[in-house]
Amino acid sequence: xxxxxxxxxxxxxxxxxxxxxxxxxxxxxxxxxxxxxxxxxxxxxxxxxxxxxxxxxxxxxxxxxxxxxxxxxxxxxxxxxxxxxxxxxxxxxxxxxxxxxxxxxxxxxxxxxxxxxxxxxxxxxxxxxxxxxxxxxxxxxxxxxxxxxxxxxxxxxxxxxxxxxxxxxxxxxxxxxxxxxxxxxxxxxxxxxxxxxxxxxxxxxxxxxxxxxxxxxxxxxxxx
Amino acid sequence: xxxxxxxxxxxxxxxxxxxxxxxxxxxxxxxxxxxxxxxxxxxxxxxxxxxxxxxxxxxxxxxxxxxxxxxxxxxxxxxxxxxxxxxxxxxxxxxxxxxxxxxxxxxxxxxxxxxxxxxxxxxxxxxxxxxxxxxxxxxxxxxxxxxxxxxxxxxxxxxxxxxxxxxxxxxxxxxxxxxxxxxxxxxxxxxxxxxxxxxxxxxxxxxxxxxxxxxxxxxxxxxx
Numbered sequence: 102x103x104x105x106x107x108x109x110x111x112x113x114x115x116x117x118x119x120x121x122x123x124x125x126x127x128x129x130x131x132x133x134x135x136x137x138x139x140x141x142x143x144x145x146x147x148x149x150x151x152x153x154x155x156x157x158x159x160x161x162x163x164x165x166x167x168x169x170x171x172x173x174x175x176x177x178x179x180x181x182x183x184x185x186x187x188x189x190x191x192x193x194x195x196x197x198x199x200x201x202x203x204x205x206x207x208x209x210x211x212x213x214x215x216x217x218x219x220x221x222x223x224x225x226x227x228x229x230x231x232x233x234x235x236x237x238x239x240x241x242x243x244x245x246x247x248x249x250x251x252x253x254x255x256x257x258x259x260x261x262x263x264x265x266x267x268x269x270x271x272x273x274x275x276x277x278x279x280x281x282x283x284x285x286x287x288x289x290x291x292x293x294x295x296x297x298x299x300x301x302x303x304x305x306x307x308x309x310x311x312x313x314x315x316x317x318x319x320x321x322x323x324x325x
Numbered sequence: 326x327x328x329x330x331x332x333x334x335x336x337x338x339x340x341x342x343x344x345x346x347x348x349x350x351x352x353x354x355x356x357x358x359x360x361x362x363x364x365x366x367x368x369x370x371x372x373x374x375x376x377x378x379x380x381x382x383x384x385x386x387x388x389x390x391x392x393x394x395x396x397x398x399x400x401x402x403x404x405x406x407x408x409x410x411x412x413x414x415x416x417x418x419x420x421x422x423x424x425x426x427x428x429x430x431x432x433x434x435x436x437x438x439x440x441x442x443x444x445x446x447x448x449x450x451x452x453x454x455x456x457x458x459x460x461x462x463x464x465x466x467x468x469x470x471x472x473x474x475x476x477x478x479x480x481x482x483x484x485x486x487x488x489x490x491x492x493x494x495x496x497x498x499x500x501x502x503x504x505x506x507x508x509x510x511x512x513x514x515x516x517x518x519x520x521x522x523x524x525x526x527x528x529x530x531x532x533x534x535x536x537x538x539x540x541x542x543x544x545x546x547x548x549x
Contacts, residue, residue, distance in 0.1 A: 176483050249475065251368060251475035258400040259399070259453065260367060
C-alpha cells in the first residue's frame with residue numbers, strides 16, 4: 102500500500118466520495134434532517150451512549166423523529182439493541198462488506214432505502230475504527246468523535262486525523278476514571294494540538310456526567 | 326469504495342503484499358527470528374502488555390535478543406515507552422504515513438533498516454485497529470490478537486476477520502472485569518464462531534493473571 106499508483110487511486114476515490122457526500126448533505130438539508138457521524142474505537146461506548154441519548158430525547162422531545170444507521174463489517178448486534186428502544190426510533194443495519202468505514206455512496210444508498218426524508222435526527226454509528234472513518238466524508242452534518250477513558254489520554258497523538266476532523270469530542274466512560282490512570286487536562290491538551298475549537302465534553306452514560314451538556318449541543322443543532 | 330474497480334485494485338495490492346510477506350518470512354526464518362504481529366483496538370493495552378512481557382522475558386532469559394517495531398500513523402509515544410526498558414530491547418518507530426495498518430513492504434523496509442538479523446524475538450506492534458491489520462499479512466510468524474475487557478464480549482461478532490486470522494487471542498485488562506459486564510464464556514463462544522482452534526488466554530498485566538500461560542506460549546515458539 103506504500104505503492105504510489107495505489108495512493109493515486111485512493112485520491113481519485115476520495116474525490117468521487119466527496120461529490121457523493123455533497124449529495125447526502127443536500128438531501129439532508131432539503132428535508133431538514135440533522136445527521137451525525139458517530140466515530141470511535143471498537144468498544145468506546147458508542148451504542149451505550151446512543152441508547153442513553155435517545156432515551157433522554159424521547160422523553161424531552163416526544164415528537165422528534167429519529168433514525169439510527171448501524172454500520173458494521175458484519176453482524177447486527179447493535180441494530181437489535183437500538184430496535185429495543187421501540188417504534189419511535191427507526192433502526193437499520195448496514196453491512197460494509199469488509200470495508201473499514203462507511204463511505205458517502207453507502208450512506209446515500211442507505212438513506213434512500215431507509216427513506217430518511219421524514220426524520221429530524223439521523224445517527225450514523227460508523228464502524229469502530231479511529232483511522233478509516235476519519236478519512237471518509239459520509240455527508241453527515243456533524244462529526245462526533247468518542248474516546249473512552251480505558252483507551253488512554255494519549256490516543257489523540259496516535260490518531261491525529263480523527264481528532265482534527267471532529268466537530269465535537271466526547272470523552273466517554275468517565276465513571277471508570279478512578280480505575281484507569283487518565284489525565285483530563287492531558288487529553289484536552291492532546292486534542293488541542295490538532296483541533297483548536299471543537300467542544301470537548303466528559304460524559305458517562307452510566308453516571309450521567311456531562312449528559313446535559315451533550316443533549317444541549319444536540320438540541321442546539323436540531324433547532325437550526 | 327464500493328466501486329468494483331477499486332476492489333480489483335485492492336486485490337492486486339493484496340497479491341503483491343503476499344509476495345513481499347513471503348520475503349519477510351524467509352528473512353526471519355533464515356536468521357532464526359520469531360516475529361509476532363500484535364493487533365488490537367486503540368487502547369486495548371498492547372504497549373502495557375508488551376512492557377510487562379518483555380520485563381519478564383528479560384529476567385528469565387537475559388540473553389534473549391529482542392526488538393520492537395512500533396507502527397503508528399504518526400507519533401512516537403510507544404517507542405519512547407519501549408526504549409525505557411533499556412538497551413537490551415531495541416526500539417524502532419515506524420510511521421505508516423496515514424495507512425491504517427502495516428503492510429509487508431513497510432515491514433520489510435523496517436526489518437532491513439533496523440537490521441533485525443541478530444534478533445531472537447521481534448514484536449511488531451501494529452496500528453490500533455480491528456479491521457485493516459487483519460487484511461494485511463506482514464510476514465510475521467504468528468498473529469497475536471488482543472481484546473480488552475472494557476471493549477465488550479461482542480467484538481468478535483463485529484470484527485470477524487481479525488479473530489479468524491488470529492493464532493492466539495489474549496483477553497486483556499481482566500483486572501477490570503468486576504467493573505465492566507464482560508462474559509468470559511460468551512467471548513470464547515463468539516471467537517469460536519470464527520476460529521475453532523486458537524488458544525484464548527485471559528490476561529492482565531496489572532494483576533498478573535494469565536501471564537504465565539502467555540509467556541509459556543511465547544517460549545514454546547521461541548524454542549522452535
